[in-house]
Amino acid sequence: MTLRIHGDSTSGNCLKVRWTADYLKLSYDWIETSVAARQTREAVFLKLHPAGQVPLLILDDGRPLAQSNAIIAYLAEGSSLIPADAFERARMFEWMFWEQNSHEPYVAVARRLVRIDGVAISALDPILVERGRGALSRLDAGLGGRDFLVGSALSLADICLIAYTRVAGEGGLDLAPFPALRGWIARVEAAAGIGAA
Numbered sequence: 001m002t003l004r005i006h007g008d009s010t011s012g013n014c015l016k017v018r019w020t021a022d023y024l025k026l027s028y029d030w031i032e033t034s035v036a037a038r039q040t041r042e043a044v045f046l047k048l049h050p051a052g053q054v055p056l057l058i059l060d061d062g063r064p065l066a067q068s069n070a071i072i073a074y075l076a077e078g079s080s081l082i083p084a085d086a087f088e089r090a091r092m093f094e095w096m097f098w099e100q101n102s103h104e105p106y107v108a109v110a111r112r113l114v115r116i117d118g119v120a121i122s123a124l125d126p127i128l129v130e131r132g133r134g135a136l137s138r139l140d141a142g143l144g145g146r147d148f149l150v151g152s153a154l155s156l157a158d159i160c161l162i163a164y165t166r167v168a169g170e171g172g173l174d175l176a177p178f179p180a181l182r183g184w185i186a187r188v189e190a191a192a193g194i195g196a197a
């Protein structure tokens with residue numbers, strides 16, 4: 001048996017997992033599971049993961065693991081994507097927790113509302129837009145002139161945060177005011193082997 005990844009290819013949370021697995025040259029089966037078609041709410045999927053969300057990793061021995069950032073941390077254990085230095089490793093997790101708490105809920109949600117739910121950009125909640133812009137601005141400043149978010153090399157922090165940042169414009173969050181961020185996106189895409197959005 002091999003690793004199985006249940007994911008929706010339009011979801012940044014799911015793509016993080018695919019990109020990490022591909023970067024590490026892991027062998028896995030991708031099981032396309034459409035959120036829009038409510039496949040995550042079908043009985044067969046709920047049996048695997050009662051929360052009804054993707055991504056979901058199923059290990060060789062059948063154990064399931066949810067939450068994108070937990071999955072990529074598991075897949076990348078012992079690899080160059082996790083800094084060996086304890087402080088840098090903690091800094092990487094600092095960015096990953098921040099992503100789930102202060103970036104994804106605004107940047108990913110704005111994109112989902114526009115792209116999937118068909119809401120006009122002009123009709124988005126101004127607070128959502130303000131917080132999304134704030135998250136992009138914080139990320140831009142957090143780069144502090146460095147090539148990658150942590151240390152001097154690609155880490156899980158970059159793979160985690162590029163997922164929704166690179167498509168922020170689809171939710172009306174323009175990246176034009178953030179040149180450092182745009183440079184980082186191009187660099188991370190090249191380093192991680194991420195193709196066109």
Ligand SMILES: N[C@@H](CCC(=O)N[C@@H](CS)C(=O)NCC(=O)O)C(=O)O
Binds near residue numbers: 008011012014035041
């Ligand atoms: N914090 C979770 C978020 C998981 C999540 O919200 N997944 C969405 C797709 S991005 C989903 O499966 N939604 C379907 C649903 O909730 O019914 C993660 O990082 O994996």
